[in-house]
Amino acid sequence: MVEDVVRSFGFLTLGTRIKRLGERLQADTQRIMDELGAPLQASQYPFLAAVDRLGPLTVGELAEAVGITQPGATRTVAQLVELGMLEAKAAPDDQRRRIVSLSREGKRLVAAAKSDVWPRIRSAVADLCGNLDGPLLDQLAAIEDGLAAAPLDRRAGKVTL
């Protein structure tokens, strides 16, 4: 067993450490969704959730809402249109803009996720880090240790919160 140097280096490697932790959380979340039969990648749901929450958006607005660059948004929107979850049509007043909205199937999926999948994920993440406090590096260590002890998909017991 070799020392985790990214953890040992503290603030110097914080970006690497945080990114790694995010990847780990996303992978665990994906496992919960796979178990529950959710048919998409974890990374695609924020797009559906954004349109559900904010209403039809352009590609650029979607990129901003989910916090990635425009080319990334263009690609994921294309995938979700291909999968039949989103619809995109040119704005009537400005042919450059594409207005993205939920398809019937997309709406059905969001409704199912809202009732079955998302509460489970929220409760698992809350179980992992809902009660943390104190300095950032200590909380990160607690989350890493917590995931090692019991990954997210074994924390989804209660659907409360």
Added chain:
Amino acid sequence: MVEDVVRSFGFLTLGTRIKRLGERLQADTQRIMDELGAPLQASQYPFLAAVDRLGPLTVGELAEAVGITQPGATRTVAQLVELGMLEAKAAPDDQRRRIVSLSREGKRLVAAAKSDVWPRIRSAVADLCGNLDGPLLDQLAAIEDGLAAAPLDRRAGKVTL
């Protein structure tokens, strides 16, 4: 300006949010290193730092030390060998293992980074999040807001800490 839904969704999208934040921190760190003339990618330094700290390691041990998978380590080691920063030779007792160590040039680079670059990064990150406390989501919001107000490369003033 569109709402940041990943931030709004709280624990549900924590993995996405944390990963995004890590990418942002790494990108800012890269800018500091570029300004200071550091010749590598931010993602490559943990490998050099691991070998510097722990001594010669096999590819598998390096993967464990920096917290990625073995194929990722194989690739980055190959790049750093190509760049002349690392040397790899088969272990005398077990031809399967490759022992990775710092080249002369790699040692020189680590020494320069230790004295010039790493303290600057540490101080910038400490300036951003060294004094945070409280619940995780609040700290994440503070870091995001802090980066928006002044990215890391404009926080590297003092080289203390």
Added chain:
DNA sequence: CAATGTTATATAACTAGTAATGTAGTTGGA
């Protein structure tokens, strides 16, 4: 009202991670 500039999206090439699988070297038991 045409030329020029700007904006919105698309495309291309790259980075850095992943999982699955291949291959060569080592080891242990019949």
Added chain:
DNA sequence: TCCAACTACATTACTAGTTATATAACATTG
């Protein structure tokens, strides 16, 4: 002792982000 299983690393194909740039539509202005 040799074959089967295991181990360490390499390879391949994929994911999801990035930057840089191209294209097409709209806006401005001389």
